[in-house]
Amino acid sequence: MKLATLFCAAAFACSVAGPSLAQGTKPTDPQIAHIAYTAGQLDIKAAQQALDKSKNQQVRAFAQDMVRDHTSVNDQALALCKKLGVTPEDNDTSKNLVKDADAYRAKLASLSGAAFDKAYAEHEVAYHHQVNGALESTLIPSASNGELKSLLQTGLKIFKGHEEHARSLASSLK
């Protein structure tokens, strides 16, 4: 109940501010696993849209990298959850991530060519930045299982790499 209240409060704050990850709340391990997994799946969906729409080789290569890496990280996450007997639990933070990502994909669907490429690349910078911030400030400090924490820490290093990669992609498209 208390957690739900906190998540709702955070969700409200976020719907105003834009980013939708809960700040300053303490999610449980099953919720953390769900949030991290969802964030990865959403980036894979974004990449699949880019692979459907873009003809730019750099953009396509980046999108393929995102599909490959986020699939690997999520496979690790699922294997760890299975090993630990943790069932990922849906929550308002995950729901908000999905809602925001669906809205952004719909927006990108109306763009094409260089406009699409630029918007996708810039959104990848912002999205990784947002997820990395949430990992650092909330998800990693809140994780109580050591192996989950360690996987999130490795994930953070990988996603910081993606953020930097997206940044150089976005600046090359200007």
Added chain:
Amino acid sequence: MFAIVIAVLAAAPAVAGTVHIAMKDVAFSPAKIAAKVGDTVEWANKDFVAHTATARDGSFNVDLAASKTGRTVLKKAGKVEYYCRYHPTMKAEIDVSK
């Protein structure tokens, strides 16, 4: 004893060797290493994601899937900076001497 070992090492002729570098926890380890022209550099990817060792000067580009090992032979002297194309936060250098 120590002095003898050092003397022998110092006197040994330059034989092409292999320099080992790990890609582990999204970093090159060691990030700085010395080698000689003719040496082989071997990267071992210990992570569950792919990485590359891509020279900024274009002299090598080793693309390694998770848990794979790859190598290159150093052909010229000088400092070579390299990075991972997939995770450009991964940066390292090899100081190649003649």
